[in-house]
Amino acid sequence: MPLTTRFLHALLAALLCCMSGAAAAQDYEREARWAKETLATLMVGSAVQLEQKNGHRFLGLYTPAQNSRGAVVIAHGRGWAPDFELYGALRTQLAEAGYSTLSIQMPVLPGTAKIGDYLPLFPDSNERFALAIAWLRAQGHSRVAIVSHSLGATMANQYMITVPDPSVDAWVFISIINGLEDMFRIKVPVLDVFGTLDWQVTRYGAEERRAQILKIAGSEQVIVQGAEHFFDRKQEELAGIISAFLGRVLK
Numbered sequence: 367m368p369l370t371t372r373f374l375h376a377l378l379a380a381l382l383c384c385m386s387g388a389a390a391a392q393d394y395e396r397e398a399r400w401a402k403e404t405l406a407t408l409m410v411g412s413a414v415q416l417e418q419k420n421g422h423r424f425l426g427l428y429t430p431a432q433n434s435r436g437a438v439v440i441a442h443g444r445g446w447a448p449d450f451e452l453y454g455a456l457r458t459q460l461a462e463a464g465y466s467t468l469s470i471q472m473p474v475l476p477g478t479a480k481i482g483d484y485l486p487l488f489p490d491s492n493e494r495f496a497l498a499i500a501w502l503r504a505q506g507h508s509r510v511a512i513v514s515h516s517l518g519a520t521m522a523n524q525y526m527i528t529v530p531d532p533s534v535d536a537w538v539f540i541s542i543i544n545g546l547e548d549m550f551r552i553k554v555p556v557l558d559v560f561g562t563l564d565w566q567v568t569r570y571g572a573e574e575r576r577a578q579i580l581k582i583a584g585s586e587q588v589i590v591q592g593a594e595h596f597f598d599r600k601q602e603e604l605a606g607i608i609s610a611f612l613g614r615v616l617k
Contacts, residue, residue, distance in 0.1 A: 392487065394422065397474050400447035401425045408449065410458050416470070416497045418490075425471045426498060429461040436535075436616035437507035439498045440469035441491075443516030444484065444543075445477060452596050456513060459605035465612055466507060470498045472518055481543060484517060491521040492529055499533050509616040511536040513608060516568075516595065517543050527551040536584075536615045538608050541568045541595050546575045555584030555615040559607060561593025561600065568595070584615050 404425065405413055411429035418424070427448050438460055442453045448469035449457070457469040472494060473487040495512065502510050512534050514522035519539035526532050527548040538557040539546075541564050558575055560568045572587070579585040588607050593600040 391475070392490070393474050393476050396445075396476065397424070397471060400471065400474070404447050404449045411461075411467075411469075414468070414501065416494070416501060418493055418497065424494060426501070427457060427467075427469045429457050429467045429469075431461045431464050431466045433464065434466045434507065435464040436509035436511065436612060437466040437468065437502040437505070438612070439495065439502065439510065439512050439534075440467055441472055441495070441512065441514040441518030441522055442469070443518050443541075444481065445474050445479070447471060452515060452601060455601040456605055456608070459602065460513070460609060460612075463605065463609035465511075465609065465616075466502070466505075467513075468498050468502055470494055472521060481517060481520075484521075488521060488524045488528075492525045495522065495525045495532075496529065503533070509535050511538065511612060511616060513538040513540070514542075515540040520544055523547055536612065538611065540597075540604070541565065542575075543567055545571050546578060549575075549578035549581070552582065555582060555611075557585065557608065557611045558587040559590065559604065561590045561595070561597065563592060563594045565595045586611070 411427045414426045414428050415423045416426055425448060440453055440457050442448060442450060448471050453469055457467040461467050473490045475483055499510055512522050519542040522537060522539060523546060526537060534554060536555045540559045544567065556579055558579055576587045579587055590600055590603060597604045
């Protein structure tokens with residue numbers, strides 16, 4: 367294991383050991399504002415509320431596809447909401463392509479929070495992923511994938527490597543933040559997508575990620591020419607790349 371990876375593991379372990387107040391540190395008021403704003407302008411899909419063990423209920427936006435070929439949990443990046451720009455485009459365009467989507471609210475902190483401030487919230491994001499996947503399976507979807515962006519991809523990575531049975535059949539990570547950890551623990555096909563104009567933090571280490579990914583059958587890395595971190599003007603192309611991948615692996 368490279369030194370940098372060992373350091374990140376050590377740092378994460380230290381933070382998780384002192385996370386007893388992590389849930390209280392979350393900005394539930396900000397999350398509630400996002401939910402109110404999202405529901406006020408919701409045009410496609412329906413809202414669902416999923417309840418965590420601590421009693422907190424978080425928002426999900428469910429968009430069923432006709433003759434669904436599978437289902438997808440969509441996880442947004444740092445501090446955003448399940449219908450914000452890129453995530454609204456993905457949840458609707460993937461549904462149009464035949465994949466029912468459940469775009470969920472991930473844990474949020476105040477707007478001033480840095481990426482590292484979210485590390486103690488990984489157990490909370492793990493629980494949200496598990497609840498969303500279980501909800502989709504309860505709707506009758508036998509094939510479920512995660513599509514995640516930015517910090518949401520980092521959170522999905524933690525879910526995939528720390529939960530004994532993640533219960534997903536494929537994972538798409540878009541513009542992942544802070545690299546890819548413990549790929550050897552992941553047993554399902556993965557798709558790594560980022561843009562040529564993406565943030566440096568996601569472009570850095572791409573060759574190493576590709577070397578790890580190709581060890582898993584069905585996995586691939588796609589670099590979108592001219593795409594920035596939020597895939598402005600490239601969202602339809604991104605959705606096409608993802609749906610083509612899901613069409614190969616969710617059979």
